[in-house]
Amino acid sequence: MSRFILPTTAFRRLVGLFVLALAIPSAYAAPVRFLLTFDDGPSLWSSQPTARILAQLADNPVTPGIKAIFFVQTEHESHGGSTEGEALIRAECWAGHRVGVHAGTVEGHIPHTELPSPELARSLQTGRAHLLALCDNVSSLIRPPDWLFDDRTAAVYRSLGMEMLLADVRAFDGKIYGWYASLRRRSNITNELERVRDAIAAGRMPVVDGVTPVVVGFHDTNPYTASHMSEYLQILVEEAAAVGLPLADPPFYTNGRALEHAARLRGERDSYARTEWPTP
Template identity: 45%
Template sequence: MRFFLLRLCAIFWAASCAIEAYADAPVVTPAPVRFILTFDDGPDGREKDNPTASILATLAENPTQKDIKAIFFVQTRSSEGGATACGQALLGREHAQGHVLALHDGSTLGHPNHCKLSDAVLEQSLNDGLADLMTIAGRPTTLLRPPYWAYNERTLATYARHGLAVLLTDISANDGKVWGYHGSPRRRSHMASEMAHVKERMQRSEIPGADGATPIVVTFHDTNDYTAEHMQEYLHMLVDEARRAGLTLAARPFYDDGATLERAALIRAHDVAHRADMVPAQWRWLYWLFG
């Protein structure tokens, strides 16, 4: 009986020490949020009412924050975009305006799933895309986002050999084309849900900081007319929903310098421990269903 009481006292003493240590532990406050805006699938090759051109204009001039810089994951040889005269001009304009050019795909295959490509075809796609972007930017490309968010150990190893870091996302605007319909009727509630998930990850210290900020990656599609028409609203919505979620925002919540933006993106690209959380939910379901 005496031994049992001694053990019970020891347990209570250890528990009280643990509680006291926990109470004295400093509370880690996440750094203020800055949004890394990213755009997939462009540039658009249309000569008239071009959504990529419209988005560039909105990023430069809008009521939320002027002169926002973004990362454009581009298809350099798409017959409907990068390979057209208009698309080439837009790639040059993105670079000239201080945005970051990154690779989505460099083939003429039309947004292929890299996991389905042979080694030789994938290598050719990367070589061509990187050469195209070198011609425009005059420097090596550092970032890639695979089409359909599809990757595996083979493709990741191939990207690494080319010096490419894979950047996925924290927030997907769900603005892509669905069954011929361009729109997002649940955009506000969806953004609120995505922001709540970001807050949970920040509270678990799962999102690394960069340059005194917490960089949150947000994904849109610059080939989408609806996105272009509502880009100003989306910018306001991101700020509004972050505040509603109780997140602290940086004084300038969007990146306004290409070098700082790219550095933050590279830090997030190496955030591999939670990579599954950085694939949009609908794609995670598709991969689970169809492998």
Template identity: 45%
Template sequence: MLFFSLALSGCALILPSNIPISEPISHPVRFLLTFDDGPSSSNYMNSTESILKDLAHNPVQPGIKALFFVQTRGATLHSPGRELLPREYAEGHLIGFHTATSGHNNHRFLSPEDFVASLENGIADIRNATGTAPTLVRPPYWSYDTRTFAAYQAHGLHMLLTDLSANDGKTWGFNGSPRRRINLHNQLAAMRAKMVAGSLPVVDGVVPIVVTFHDTNSYTARHMNEYLQILLDVAKELNIPVSDQAFYKDRSALERAALARTVKDGSEPVVLPGLWGWIWR
């Protein structure tokens, strides 16, 4: 059980990364940062607030814009989370829907009535906070089926999963990531063959690589600047060209890139981070 907990939370599995790195890649990549589960409602060293500050002011690329998949009910109803959601949008970030239940509930296991209510409540909450409805959704626990996928589509929501995951979701209180560098290195190495084959979409001249963190994780917040540098370092190690603008700085460009990477068919096989693919399979 300890292994299972660590694998899902912060300690990445060591994957083989013996992929050749000499094959040329035709287009540079740009990292599309996403954050799940926030905004944080903590009154002490709020992790969402810390991440917003680091995205705006960091030594790698000041002014980074990210995609926040938010929970709009439960703890987020309380201050300061209530104020952070509109602040995220006001600072130029993109807001996506995660869930609008009282907790981090799996959409597949909700009753049809509760599921639809969650979608409608979440869309309304985000519209009220930002003035615009969300276009993107990421299901809690990466869990979906053809029924929930169809409901997302019917509500104007396009499902975005991920290419790289920091595996920093809290599991039974553990929120560190002692293998954060090798984890991101190996996941990016696994993506390299797709880049060489040209099977990833090119948007605005770059290949968007989706990276997932959790802005409710205090460890992630304390190491955000380090994570940014790690992404650039492992791309260099793998001989993957990175755009002069390594991260997104414009919400519209960010949204175009995210929509290009969404799942188009709810029945198509996908690769999920960590052990989640094995769990749901």
């Protein structure tokens, strides 16, 4: 007797839909829209990771014209502190993306928790002023280097009218030790999306303008990410369906103003799917 074996992806999708339906009636489940973010750039490497990512966001088979937020190192000479880096930041703005401060010190990627409050505040003001001098599409959002923050650094952000934005889904592409490939990129994203699904079911994810913004974190300094950005977009869409997450149309933000609005509400509410404040 022959048996029908449900394909793994289809089975996972049915399980995901069942889990979501247990907590959220389908009529009230807002579809997901991915909100892409990139850290650490702009990159001046000869392989031009930042420029290649910009090209793929603009032209890809999933959603042409995707807009993203780039959290940049504004003062480091190998990033935004050079003429070439400034040109890339302008290119991001001209393409309709938003730029925000990641690090505003000449030393670059220093955790904010290691900076005294006055120095941290000065660096963020310097970084924001630098961005405003380059373009109009400057975000009030900030993402701390290495995601290291505490009550003190959060208070500094708020005192400057800035809000922190972390991410719900991480590509885990930020650590580069001479190895740029990602052998588990699909399974990593699947695991992250399953946590998002559970957070939606628990009512921890806010709805903005009829969709559930899901913040995704990449690094535009990673050559592997730059070479496979279009594939990452496809993986996000495929794995969202596989775990039972309904997708908006389009599944990625294509309007810069809508992107910033959704991101700001996420930052103001501190409603992250899986992020907890670090223990002292």
